[in-house]
Amino acid sequence: MPMPQEQNHTIEDIYALPDGRRAELIDGQIYDMAPPNTTHQRILYAIARRISDYIDKAEGNCEVFLAPFAIFLNEDDRNYVEPDISVICDGNKLDDKGCHGAPDWISEVTSPSTARIDYGIKLFKYHSTGVREYWIVNPLSHTTTVYDFKNEQGTNQYNFDDDISVCIYKDLSINIASLL
Numbered sequence: 001m002p003m004p005q006e007q008n009h010t011i012e013d014i015y016a017l018p019d020g021r022r023a024e025l026i027d028g029q030i031y032d033m034a035p036p037n038t039t040h041q042r043i044l045y046a047i048a049r050r051i052s053d054y055i056d057k058a059e060g061n062c063e064v065f066l067a068p069f070a071i072f073l074n075e076d077d078r079n080y081v082e083p084d085i086s087v088i089c090d091g092n093k094l095d096d097k098g099c100h101g102a103p104d105w106i107s108e109v110t111s112p113s114t115a116r117i118d119y120g121i122k123l124f125k126y127h128s129t130g131v132r133e134y135w136i137v138n139p140l141s142h143t144t145t146v147y148d149f150k151n152e153q154g155t156n157q158y159n160f161d162d163d164i165s166v167c168i169y170k171d172l173s174i175n176i177a178s179l180l
Contacts, residue, residue, distance in 0.1 A: 010077040019080045022068065025080040026125055031117055033082070038140050046179035047107060047137070051087060054112050054172050062089040070098030071106075073129040081122070084109050087168070102130035103141065109137045113163050123147065132166040137176065144176060 087105035132150035
């Protein structure tokens with residue numbers, strides 16, 4: 001499990017990390033990121049491809065970004081995350097460094113080493129910074145937890161075999177089992 005370092009860090013510290021070391025910065029605390037495994041990557045790519053295909057077919061203006069992609073959640077230098085999947089519908093938030101502000105939809109593929117952060121620290125941070133929808137995809141339990149922050153609909157948990165309705169796109173549902 002990644003442990004925060006007990007200092008108050010800034011984005012400058014993230015950019016100063018040695019090559020190959022990936023970490024996120026949440027409220028000044030650095031959280032190291034372990035390399036993803038094959039299952040994680042398969043799930044990540046399959047979901048992102050499904051979202052991207054939907055956006056292309058609907059001729060939508062949103063874009064899908066896969067980690068590592070920088071998200072600067074607050075207008076400060078103490079928050080930098082790299083969600084597994086970020087869907088951003090406001091092109092004005094994007095520049096060459098990443099996204100400045102909350103994405104519309106974030107999905108994290110969790111693991112035992114990231115569960116505490118994904119279900120706790122990031123859940124609070126994403127909700128408080130304006131993310132509209134947050135999915136936590138758990139390959140071990142074959143479940144997906146969906147948070148609809150935009151409509152304040154609470155939490156729903158689904159099995160991979162379920163058709164999961166996307167909150168920000170009323171006519172899109174994703175069945176993760178069918179993608180794998």
